[in-house]
Amino acid sequence: MERTLILDCNVKVGEEVKICGWVYTRRDHGKILFLDVTDRSGLIQVVATGGKIPELHPQDVVSITGKVNKRQENLVNKNIPTGEIEVYAENIEVLSKAAELPFDMGGKELDLQLPTLLDFRSLTLRHPKVKEIFKVQAAILEGFRKISKELDCVEIVVPEIAASATEGGAEVFHVDYYGHSAFMTQSPQLYKQMLVPVFERVFTIAHAYRAEPSVTTRHLSVSTQLDCEFGFVEFEEVLDLMEQVGIETIKFAENQSKDILKDFGIKPVAFGKVPRLTLRETQEIIFKEFGRDARLEKDLAPQDEVDICQWSLKTHGSDFVTITHFPTAKRAFYSKPDTKDPEYSLSFDFLFRGVEIVSGAQRINDYQQLVDVIKARGMDPENFEMYLQAFKYGMPPEGGFSFGLERMTMHMLGLANVREASLFPRDMERVDIRLSAKGNPSTTLGTGVKREK
């Protein structure tokens, strides 16, 4: 018999079907056994009686033939799409036995500590509430590509092993590349810029590898970046494009995920007109409105990001804020200094619900200026040979930005830790399993490790 997806049983009342899926829960009522069975389309109640029922446990993979029946009026479950029906099992075949679960997976919430959630990642991802996170993530990816294409961006595949560190600095992962020293790219930045003279407008989805010795709720050692870069644009246009991409992406994901967001108890995103502030203006507002004086700081602290987003929501009805003009010295070398005041750069962050989800800038597009700034930062232009080549042979004014996929996912769903928004998060304590289990050098986090309260 051909398989019927669980959701399709709704149109097969009175018919014989075969459903395939996982035992989600079982309730044994003496001679009657109730199973909740899930497949990719949904969940259904299966009723089994009689002696030929195999012993069943949660996560067993089963193939069940039986008849689809209407439930009695008083037994209808309005919370699920198949709540008016059930399958009366005639035959249950176990396709794959599951070992006994280390914790209960049958509740509405999966109430586990983060280490356990990750130690059993292959299992915990199956919980409906965990699974849903990654459906939202898939919608963000789709929304981002959709708006990028509408803006004429060509998709590019960039390498993630490079001969030199993307942005300088020591926090890079080293790779042994046929006996040569190479690096995992800290971002797709340099490559997307190199493609501006080819396609003018490009987008890419790529990993960013950052060997930062820090353990916080907001950082991953490997994140997924959604990047765009545009030629023939000036600063204000880059800001327009960035806000458009961000808002359209989140609107798309929100529309695709209405039920999930409801399930997570998340309020609709506030899409009021996004305020644009310089860093200094932001700090003034925080001083006035929240009484904290950070007016001499060179960047926003996490609490500043929370506060200014709260202000934005209250005064502009926007869950977003664009912050511009960070100190040139604090940004990556390729950010363009503002000619009106080169202490500050034509850079920006985009905040969403209290956290930065985007960085971007108008870039330096002059070859010699770029060589000079690389030298001034103590780096060797020779290590940027292929990158500089793109500027040597004619680079228009250009700019772009980079969204962090996991942070977007995290804040769309109000998750407490960015690790929950990565299928298999990488941090300094874990590569799937805990590194401490491997008994290697850096298992006890030594000095220099930044830990969050």
Place this chain on the structure above:
Amino acid sequence: MERTLILDCNVKVGEEVKICGWVYTRRDHGKILFLDVTDRSGLIQVVATGGKIPELHPQDVVSITGKVNKRQENLVNKNIPTGEIEVYAENIEVLSKAAELPFDMGGKELDLQLPTLLDFRSLTLRHPKVKEIFKVQAAILEGFRKISKELDCVEIVVPEIAASATEGGAEVFHVDYYGHSAFMTQSPQLYKQMLVPVFERVFTIAHAYRAEPSVTTRHLSVSTQLDCEFGFVEFEEVLDLMEQVGIETIKFAENQSKDILKDFGIKPVAFGKVPRLTLRETQEIIFKEFGRDARLEKDLAPQDEVDICQWSLKTHGSDFVTITHFPTAKRAFYSKPDTKDPEYSLSFDFLFRGVEIVSGAQRINDYQQLVDVIKARGMDPENFEMYLQAFKYGMPPEGGFSFGLERMTMHMLGLANVREASLFPRDMERVDIRLSAKGNPSTTLGTGVKREK
């Protein structure tokens, strides 16, 4: 004045416009200067006279204001979409000067040796014929995602740093991960399998890192894989799904790229019914039709792939062939042996125009069988802890496949070398620049390096 895209000049005849782009070629006819200028939308002829023309060279980035004129009937160029018009320049501003080019970029073909093509990759990618390769590639990516979504696959983002080598073997890149030894994944294989119990059907686009000491026209050290994996399928269904994904992807890309394929002189893809042969049947055909006896070989040699594709085109009108049942010992550990003859596995390759573009298989989905096969191959199940967890807690019958993006691109366009189908190819001799230029250990390819004639 607002910028007009070059292609949009067609609807602005008689109007003043500002166009921005790159000088592609210049022809100096005494007092009249003809420029071909390109932007992301196309190419247009610009006519400039008088004394105020700045000195211009190919790849200079310019902003030109002027009037759009109809060309005289006898000067119309029917080969380009803007062939009936030209811009009569009133002002030309140079936005970015290009250094003198190391070779001519103005011809219809970019006739360079591969090393030069790659040494100047940031420049050579700008040539129309090179650029077009990556427009086809972007269409392949889009087509693959479209059909995968239609088949109910959820997009997943998989990690590319893992604690153990994906498929065993020594040909892996090592990463220093906070003082621990980690590896670049040889494929997204293990992770996509782990997601089958979560979403049943998944797809992902990911890098595959293979530190193979070989230099051939068909291999990259880092390739891009288009992967699908399906739960609750048996072997024949996996074959059906694989052929459907492959054919729909290539059809989509072909439809999106008609002009480009014409430009490359490529015949339409032959979509006759795809023959399915076992390895042994394939070898029989090759013996009978081509007189080469490879009937005892455990895999197809490159010439076998060419021959059987020629046979398929001739006898089935198909540019594709599906080859099944490779020897179990020659395939990855997770391939399922055929219960009827466990010497052979429920594995397959999909050939396109003379080369393998897909590998796949029905997988072992039994936990204990998987543990046993890992041990039998001399590997340690402990290194596969998170992977095995997915099987321990209930894994349905499942299978999937992996397309090589660069090979698909290569053979859609009839390119001679797979490196031409990668924006920034990685091989054992190059990471953007030649490794030999860095004066490090493995620059002179030592013993053990497989080189193709």
